[in-house]
Amino acid sequence: MSFPHVTIEGYPRVGANRELKKALEAYWAGKIDEAAFTSTAHSLRIDTYRRLRDLGLTEDYAIPADVAYYDQVLETALTVGVLQAGTLDEEFTLCRGNADTAPLEMTKWFDTNYHYLVPEVADQAFEPNPERILTIVREAADADVKVRPFLVGPVTLLALAKGENPLARLDELVDAYAAVLAALAADGVEWVQVAEPALVADLVPADAELAALAGTAWTKLLNVDNRPNVLITTPYGSLREGLKALADAQPEALHVSLAPSVLAEDPTYVDRVLEAVHPETTLVAGLIDGHNVWAANLRERAEILDKLQAGHPDVAVSTSVSLLHVPHTVTAESNIPVDVAGWLAFADEKITEAVALANRDEDAFARADRAVRTRAESERTRNAEVAARVAKLPEGQVQREPQFEGRKEAQAELGLPKLPTTTIGSFPQTQEIRKARADHRAGTITDAQYTEAMKNEVAEVVKLQEDLGLDVLVHGEPERNDMVQYFSEQMDGFISTDNGWVQSYGSRCVRPPIVIGDVSRPEAMTVEWAKYAQSLTDKPVKGMLTGPVTILAWSFKRDDVPVSVSADQIALALADEVADLEEAGIDIIQIDEPALRELLPLRKDARPEYLDWSIRSFRLVAVDAEPTTQIHTHLCYSEFGEIIDAVAALDADVTSIEAARSKMELLTDLNEGFHSDIGPGVWDIHSPRVPSVDELTELLTAALKHVPAERLWVNPDCGLKTRGYAETNESLKNLVEARDRVVASL
Structure with missing residues (x-):
């Protein structure tokens, strides 16, 4: 089955009115039971799929099911068996701890303000639980929507985990992923999304070593017979050593982030992508910036899309990252000045931009032109007094005087105890x-x-x-x-x-x-x-x-x-x-x-x-x-x-x-x-x-x-x-x- 011509990397999951947040807190407070909580979460997911379809993601598997009660890293770790939780309360104990158990460590997800739970890898057996992800797929199918199930990739999961060299367990983990993919295939799923953002960052191990591990892991995983088509996504930055490794593994589709900020830091990225990605692989171009709220310059984005389509036989349009990082919609705002509102695009508007870019909607391009022009001309963006004050600052680093030891002596008068x-x-x-x-x-x-x-x-x-x-x-x-x-x-x-x-x-x-x-x-x-x-x-x-x-x-x-x-x-x-x-x-x-x-x-x-x-x-x-x-x-x-x-x-x-x-x-x-x-x-x-x-x-x-x-x-x-x-x-x-x-x- 061919890949949809327009998609997104992910979507906010708490709900436009924070339905999931409210249900979580009500459950933790004992105000609702497990059945009421799971019913609310289920309804939110189905409503979200329908909304995304109404916004233009109408093709089968255009909608990613990147859902989780608390965190997508935890959800993947439970699905592939790196962590175990037999009940909902046990799952939330991993997140929040209890009187007897400390929670998992939590830290920032790449260069965002989203926090993920850090899996701990010791000598535990990896016992996959594909039923978690199958439930998501089946409930969507019951609502007549074919969603694209989502997993954090095996390389990223272990690269971000704690433990004594978690990546040494990569081969075992690939087997666990293969089991989950096999279960999806047996259930009739044709596309799955697996995110490998670790390959756009300089982590430990070094880029070349991590790329080599990814190449070996993905070659093995993609060579198994019983699996759906795989979309590998690489949000948040540009691939370096990992580009050839993933491209040579030849997934059915490969997503790359081509946001303006990414291309500003890596101007040759488009050319390198065109050179590396095999013709049989759908190139999913993350042209709509999901990391910020400014309306896209669709003319500029279209020029990059033209270049990609001229150099590759099968190109789809997507967001650069998950829309998890932006609000739901500008239409929910009544107090943003009208002129400023036109400069903005939240999650729903970014989906509209992606659809417009893929379909070359001239009316949408004209609106984008107007947003770019009015923002550049607006007096709201400039303050001459502030600019003059900044211009007077000394160049280079500044130093408070006296230095620390002198200040510590002066601050002794605070009279603080040991x-x-x-x-x-x-x-x-x-x-x-x-x-x-x-x-x-x-x-x-x-x-x-x-x-x-x-x-x-x-x-x-x-x-x-x-x-x-x-x-x-x-x-x-x-x-x-x-x-x-x-x-x-x-x-x-x-x-x-x-x-x-x-x-x-x-x-x-x-x-x-x-x-x-x-x-x-x-x-x-x-x-x-x-x-x-x-x-x-x-x-x-x-x-x-x-x-x-x-x-x-x-x-x-x-x-x-x-x-x-x-x-x-x-x-x-x-x-x-x-x-x-x-x-x-x-x-x-x-x-x-x-x-x-x-x-x-x-x-x-x-x-x-x-x-x-x-x-x-x-x-x-x-x-x-x-x-x-x-x-x-x-x-x-x-x-x-x-x-x-x-x-x-x-x-x-x-x-x-x-x-x-x-x-x-x-x-x-x-x-x-x-x-x-x-x-x-x-x-x-x-x-x-x-x-x-x-x-x-x-x-x-x-x-x-x-x-x-x-x-x-x-x-x-x-x-x-x-x-x-x-x-x-x-x-x-x-x-x-x-x-x-x-x-x-x-």
Whole structure:
């Protein structure tokens, strides 16, 4: 069977109204039973298939069934037998843990803000469970839709797994995949999609070695007799050594990412693809950018498609990556300015673009022309004052003075105890807080009433921290809807969405703002809240800022200027906030950069430039801070070992970093150049379980093997926004007790 002439690499799975998120959380809370949960998830999948068909994906197997309750890596690992879960609750224990079991480690998926669960490979047997994927196929067939079942590829699954050389088990895993493919073929499935994004990144092992493994694995898998046709997808970047390996294995279809950003980094990619891909293989061209929200320049995309079709006999049009990374539809937005809305394309609009490109729809091309022209001409994108301020910045790296040791001496006046305790910033966002925010937004309570409600919450959070015995306090951030959105809504150059939800992990969804122009800060954003909290206590209260790299990483970035330009603009706005916080008497300021690793280019040769401008932008925020002002930063949920020198180069006074799930594994990467104090997280806040005093004591004791006591802080892995107060109180009580126990033993 021939491959559809237009398709997508994937689609958002939480639902346009976050139906899956709500069902997950209701099930976890015991408000619905398993039957109600699975029924809701089933209905969402069928509704999604029908919507995609209505949007133009009408051919058999044009729709990918990249569905999962929590994460596609976990779903594949369970299907091919790398992990086992006999019940739904056992599956969710892998995701979230329970009182007795820690969850799987979680980290970022390539260069996105999506988090995947990291499989652990030891000596377990791989026992495939194809019934999981067959159920998805059969339910779609019952609804008269032939969907394309989805798996993460064997090379990618093992390359991203934890364990002692997981790739040594590749041959065994290929056999497990073959069993799943055989079950699909026996059920009449004609196409399956298998994603191998590991081959577009420089991971361990090196590109050439990973490509060789992929070539061997895929040659074996594609030579089995009993299987469907296979589409191998390679989203997020360009193939190098892996291109020939996959092409020579001769899958029935091979997808490549040809987004503008990919071709800007690899200008010869189209030519290399045409040279490598065999004529018998359908070339699935990822021409519509699924990684960002800007409307496609269809004329420019058509020129590339013309070249591909002139050089290859069978070309299909697709998105560059899964549309999982963008919101559902622009039509759900009522507050985006009309002119700006025309510049945007979310998931549904990108499907329409792909269909229009494949069919050469001239009306769609004319609309795209108008979007490109009006955006280029708009005054919304330019601010002469901001441009002039950036132009005055010194070239190259900037350095705060005095350097660390001098600042540490000056900050001794803070009078902090040994192994000081703190939290990362946010405290639980209760239903009452969310209701007050919603009522304020709807206009049913006044500004004064809203402010009073938030002040009451801040006062309770400060008192709670004092009662628990924490040393450096936070105000709890009740007024903040999201650590990036909160700042973007107070800065010029951004727009926000009402319904632009994007899955971050599991049931966690965010609404990334969109950078549409030059960025500036009209007025102070956090000062009054920090001042109020500090007025309630004699202990130091941290001012809380989100750093420029993370604001950009968790926003949809401009594609009409270098990212470094926007980073410098945001850094200057935040530097003004630092000055205002200092003037208000705030002596400790945290500048969060959890996304520093996330934006790291997938290829090593592009990383030095990125690290240079990202470090510079962070340093710009605090470069003029007083020596007595203690600057903290926070990083989480990525593998930071390979950029530990860059983390050190941020030149923060205190660095807190996720370490609980990996049991302090990160600290083995610290070297003499890592000079700041460090707070390796000891409480994994993405799990509802409460860590015991003994567990926390063990982690702190392990940390002291790598960090001297005079440089060690004690804190959770991340903010507490998603947790409840009962578990928060108990966990923080245990944290302080564990600190006291360890200090007593020193």
